[in-house]
Amino acid sequence: MWELKQRLSPLVKPALTEELLSLYASASGDPNPIHLDPQFAREAGFPSVIAHGMLSMAFIADGLCANFSENKYKVEKLSTRFKKVTFPGDVLTVQGEIKKIQPDGRLLISLWTENQKGEITSTGEAEVYSI
Amino acid sequence: MKEKIEFQAEPITTKDIELFSSATLSQHSSFPLTFPTRYRKAEFEFLILLNINMRNLLHTEQEYSYQSPLVVGDKPLVVSQLKENKERRGMRFITIETQLICNGEKKVTSESTFVVREAAEKE
Numbered sequence: 001m002w003e004l005k006q007r008l009s010p011l012v013k014p015a016l017t018e019e020l021l022s023l024y025a026s027a028s029g030d031p032n033p034i035h036l037d038p039q040f041a042r043e044a045g046f047p048s049v050i051a052h053g054m055l056s057m058a059f060i061a062d063g064l065c066a067n068f069s070e071n072k073y074k075v076e077k078l079s080t081r082f083k084k085v086t087f088p089g090d091v092l093t094v095q096g097e098i099k100k101i102q103p104d105g106r107l108l109i110s111l112w113t114e115n116q117k118g119e120i121t122s123t124g125e126a127e128v129y130s131i
Numbered sequence: 132m133k134e135k136i137e138f139q140a141e142p143i144t145t146k147d148i149e150l151f152s153s154a155t156l157s158q159h160s161s162f163p164l165t166f167p168t169r170y171r172k173a174e175f176e177f178l179i180l181l182n183i184n185m186r187n188l189l190h191t192e193q194e195y196s197y198q199s200p201l202v203v204g205d206k207p208l209v210v211s212q213l214k215e216n217k218e219r220r221g222m223r224f225i226t227i228e229t230q231l232i233c234n235g236e237k238k239v240t241s242e243s244t245f246v247v248r249e250a251a252e253k254e
Contacts, residue, residue: 013156020154027154028168031175032185044186053190054168058155061164070160078164079194 002107008096011063015091016051024055046085053082056092056122060111063094064126068107073128076106080124084115091116105130133180136173137210145203162202167195167231167239173211174227174243181216181225183247192244199238207231207238214242223247 021035030052033040041049057080064075086092092113100108111124147169148162157163178188201207208231215226224246231239 020156023154027151029172030168032188034185034188040186054165054193055155057193058157058163058165062155062157062159065157065159065164070162075164075197077194077196079192081192082190 002098002101004098004101006098008063008067008094008098008109008111011059011066011094013059013062013092013094016055016086016088018049018088021049021051021055021088024052024058028052028054030054046087048087051086051088051090053080053122056080056082056086056113057124059092059094059113060122060124063096064109064111064128066094067096068109068128072130074131075126075128077127078124079126080111080122082122084119084121086115086121090121092121099125133177133213135210135212136176137208138173140170140207140209142206143201143203148203162200164195164197165193166201167229167241168193170207170209170229170231171211171241171243173209173229177211177213177227178225178245183223183225183245187248189246189248190243191246192242194242196240197238198240199236201231201233201238205233205238207233215244 034044035049035052038049094113096109096111099110106129109126112120113122115121151163151166211229214228217224226244229241
């Protein structure tokens, strides 16, 4: 039984790599070379290629599902704001907290990713209910 | 300028799910929640039509509403609409909504928000 302000179990993801970004670009169909081409990324003002924001959101989704098994809960909404750019080498940890428990039992959950320096790189919200 | 782009996607296969799970290091769901990002092709078409320089493009926000589960074998009709294209404080804000419809049933609605730095450059 979840309680208000209860923290979710954190999920530490493996370090981002250029190979993972390449794989993600292919799997997701995101054609932006800023994630793949170092020269293009430098011309955009970044020191190297940057990770897809949607990869952070995928991590958030996985952290959510790690705490709310798809056999027991249904996710109705998931949103993410991309706050800080992430790079190959960064290690992201998904964190979360129960923000609100609705009278009908639906849970509103705050989620976020932190990098290895403890900086918040993305924030999100999810609405789930027990099935 | 088109305000709606739609296309018929190929049926979702088990291999698609496996590839996406592998590329997102997803271990805790049989069907990753962000899989619908594969259907953002029309979004990129909008960005090209708007003559956006990809170097200046930042994806700032993404939202999904799940009306009904997508499953292997679904063949989504993808309908994307340009919801916002406004300039504020020297930056352009673009929001595109995409619906995935399978056999007439709306399954997922997504909203992608982008900020274009140096918005004036692309005019």
